[in-house]
Amino acid sequence: IMYDIDRDCRMILKTLAKRDNLSCCDIALLLSIDELNVADKLFYLFSNDFIETDSNIKPGEPIGLKIPFSISVKGRACLEYIFKDSWRFRIPVIISIIAIIISIISLRLSI
Numbered sequence: 701i702m703y704d705i706d707r708d709c710r711m712i713l714k715t716l717a718k719r720d721n722l723s724c725c726d727i728a729l730l731l732s733i734d735e736l737n738v739a740d741k742l743f744y745l746f747s748n749d750f751i752e753t754d755s756n757i758k759p760g761e762p763i764g765l766k767i768p769f770s771i772s773v774k775g776r777a778c779l780e781y782i783f784k785d786s787w788r789f790r791i792p793v794i795i796s797i798i799a800i801i802i803s804i805i806s807l808r809l810s811i
Contacts, residue, residue: 708741713775721768750775
């Protein structure tokens with residue numbers, strides 16, 4: 701599964717994972733992002749089923765600034781994938797840093 705979302709969308713999903721039923725205005729206030737930018741990101745997330753709402757709007761329809769959203773099952777799966785994928789790239793970096801530290805210590809001890 702490949703999830704193509706940007707940093708702002710990830711931050712919105714993480715915020716909705718921590719707190720349920722947040723509106724566009726609430727998210728903009730919590731993340732210090734412009735409401736119109738948040739509205740665009742929410743529209744994208746809602747249209748792709750990463751978030752859901754109890755309102756009677758359907759994906760692809762315009763959304764209001766006061767409509768509460770919550771993260772969907774697909775949104776939670778996306779966050780888990782991003783978390784696991786980021787660790788997959790961090791482990792080699794951590795191993796490289798440890799190898800550099802060991803080589804510096806062994807060089808220091810040999811002098």
